[in-house]
Amino acid sequence: MIGISDIEAAADLIAGHVIRTPTVPGPGLTALLGAPVTAKLELLQRTGSFKSRGATAKLLSLSEAERAAGVVAVSGGNHGIAVAHMAGALHVKATIVMPRSAPARAVRIAEAAGASVRLTDTMDGAFQLVGRLRDEGLTLVHPFDDPLVVAGQGTVGLEFAEDAGDLTDVLVSIGGGGLISGVAAALRARRPGVRIWGVETEGAEAMSRALAAGGPVPVALSSVVSTLSAPAVSELTYAHVSELVDEVLVVSDREAVAGTLDFAEHAKLWTEPAAGCLLPAARRVLERVGEGARLGLVVCGGNATTGDVLGWAERFGLR
Numbered sequence: 502m503i504g505i506s507d508i509e510a511a512a513d514l515i516a517g518h519v520i521r522t523p524t525v526p527g528p529g530l531t532a533l534l535g536a537p538v539t540a541k542l543e544l545l546q547r548t549g550s551f552k553s554r555g556a557t558a559k560l561l562s563l564s565e566a567e568r569a570a571g572v573v574a575v576s577g578g579n580h581g582i583a584v585a586h587m588a589g590a591l592h593v594k595a596t597i598v599m600p601r602s603a604p605a606r607a608v609r610i611a612e613a614a615g616a617s618v619r620l621t622d623t624m625d626g627a628f629q630l631v632g633r634l635r636d637e638g639l640t641l642v643h644p645f646d647d648p649l650v651v652a653g654q655g656t657v658g659l660e661f662a663e664d665a666g667d668l669t670d671v672l673v674s675i676g677g678g679g680l681i682s683g684v685a686a687a688l689r690a691r692r693p694g695v696r697i698w699g700v701e702t703e704g705a706e707a708m709s710r711a712l713a714a715g716g717p718v719p720v721a722l723s724s725v726v727s728t729l730s731a732p733a734v735s736e737l738t739y740a741h742v743s744e745l746v747d748e749v750l751v752v753s754d755r756e757a758v759a760g761t762l763d764f765a766e767h768a769k770l771w772t773e774p775a776a777g778c779l780l781p782a783a784r785r786v787l788e789r790v791g792e793g794a795r796l797g798l799v800v801c802g803g804n805a806t807t808g809d810v811l812g813w814a815e816r817f818g819l820r
Contacts, residue, residue, distance in 0.1 A: 670797065
């Protein structure tokens with residue numbers, strides 16, 4: 502497991518390459534939820550999500566031989582964008598593998614950054630293809646099963662701990678678990694009394710299924726939230742979450758999309774459902790902990806188009 506020294510080293514490494522995103526009070530969200538809310542705005546990060554942190558930490562740590570071999574990454578969208586962007590800046594050849602369910606915008610951005618994008622029918626197929634390309638000699642930049650990537654994502658928690666006021670509960674979305682693993686490691690070191698809650702969507706429940714089974718297990722993916730859709734978590738992220746996170750909550754796709762609309766209306770933030778899922782989960786947290794809660798939300802990304810959100814809203818009867 503990574504520690505605070507690993508996260509601090511990652512922060513030094515990526516400084517100048519990523520943005521120290523704002524940590525702000527959310528008066529609109531406070532009114533909506535009935536409890537004080539502070540938001541960490543990772544949707545304002547370069548490439549639109551926290552993924553730039555871990556990708557940058559990993560790519561800057563590669564040897565010359567690893568860079569020369571070219572890198573490969575698997576992604577539901579945001580990790581691919583981040584790897585493509587940083588690889589382009591470093592003049593490293595990048596291959597990004599995504600399922601066809603990934604946002605078309607993510608494919609366009611990765612290709613515009615100079616990456617070669619390969620599409621598969623499923624996320625399982627994407628992970629399998631990446632494994633073959635790694636075996637053929639490309640350097641893998643894994644979205645979550647890598648201590649350097651987790652430490653890079655942990656810089657979100659380091660900044661949150663330094664910049665936020667007094668918090669009782671912090672909510673973090675979970676896909677493969679890299680973000681919450683790093684954030685939890687940072688918060689346990691800097692704010693040990695804070696409760697940490699993970700949030701998944703139905704049909705992308707890799708971490709909650711792992712916790713129930715006592716270790717990573719494959720899951721069938723059906724959520725519309727492609728950026729949270731990992732076919733399984735890793736031993737690395739499972740270990741962090743099982744030890745450091747209080748509980749993982751699961752919300753429906755409909756609730757996640759409704760949360761995206763609530764972020765737009767009440768916080769003036771254009772998020773993706775991977776962040777929108779935090780709001781229905783926050784309501785459940787408040788029901789559990791009662792009065793006196795002060796919430797922190799890691800708003801992980803905003804890479805959804807207006808067409809995406811309107812289409813989901815129509816599908817779930819939210820318009």
